[in-house]
Amino acid sequence: MNKHYETIVAGAGVIGSSIAYHLAKRGHRVLLLDRGRIAGKASSAAAGMLGAKEDSPLFQLAKASRAMFPALAKELKDYSGIDIGLQQHGIYKIAANETEKQELIERGRLYREQGEQAVWLKPEELQKREPAVSSHLSGALYLPNDGQVSAPDLSRAFALSATELGTEILEYTDVQGLIRQGHHVTGVQTNRGAFMADHVVVACGVWSEDLLGRHSIVMETYPVKGECFSVRTRRRLIQGTLFSKGCYIVPKSGGRLVIGATERAGTFDETVTLGGLIPLIQEAAQLVPEIVSAEWETAWAGLRPQTKSGVPFLGLHPEYTALSIASGHYRNGILLSPITGKIMADIIEGKEVPEEWLSTENLLHREVKL
Ligand code: FAD
Ligand code: GLY
16 A cells, blocks of 8 residues: 655755755654755755845745744754854845946845845945955945855755654655646655655756646746856855855855856756856956965856746645645745745645735746646
8 A cells, every 4th residue: 555644745955855844843744755866956056145135025035034044053953963054144245336336235225124234335344344355346235134054955954854853755756747636636656656645745946847737737937057166265265255246155164165156047958068157257256366276176057946927836736735836946945945844834734824925926826827
């Protein structure tokens, strides 16, 4: 007889793993499936910035999620032994010229209007805080509350903590379709056979559309490829994250710097190209000249799951019962992973989800059609 679970989560990226973790913490019997390795895709490619953007419809959701990280870091360490590398040194949005300076000063005002700290730093003030940053810049908007984590570690910590709490994980298990009785979902069909559950969550990143498309569910999502590279320096060059129009530089522990990222929409190709890396290297050297003496480490690419509406699908499917979807977190999946796990666990438990967490654009019901 097939084993029965309360919830099956398809996709063990940061989103599926966070959902499994939040459900397991509440005592649910969960099966987490991935056709590859845990966090083998976008979730390990991410730079790990926790940057809540003031012009995004997800700003409130992002702030609520960001606020969950300090407690989460401790919790995940306790369950899994993994340090998610939370750093709270802020993000500097860099102005390279006068036009960008005016833009950022205005954005600073909008941040503050919404209750977020944002401090304009003149070039000399920026250099005082971050001496390795070039003296040829026009200043920076400093967002002290934006931090960063190690994205691969966060994703693994969610998954391993979930297993500590009783979740079963099966890697190399391809979910090939949903098992249904009419419009009621009862499990999934995989390359290892059928698994049955009271509820199925699809969290397959850019591949959710492919899986759901087999059941005529139209999602209108698309991949946005991002390439990154990392280097090592003898001493830590910067404390906070630098974010300019051309690149970002995220300082990790042990003198490691992650530099990203390109954006190319509509491709499932995950190769790293020199054409992608060269402008990133040039831009990084403009921001932090000393970076040219850093030791090369590695480069990689990942596929960000973007939706046509620009906000993720988050919630129950409007017509299939016992099916929910959490997909399309684009550039913010790491930042939004804690709140996504909590929201999905609430939804599956039939709890009311606070209105401010589900902006109208967030509602899945209007977006996913049979
Ligand atoms: P994924 O991590 O892609 O996971 C989906 C999983 O589903 C995969 O493991 C896949 O193998 C599995 N799967 C697919 N189909 C099936 C199937 N049929 N059966 C079983 N399993 C299946 N976000 C931030 O918040 N901050 C950042 O700084 C940041 N930087 C980024 C930098 C880059 C270069 C990229 C590419 C992304 C970045 N992101 C960042 C975005 C973030 O990485 C994504 O939003 C997030 O990882 C999406 O998570 P996911 O779990 O939905 O998708
Ligand atoms: N959020 C950073 C990126 O997607 O590249």
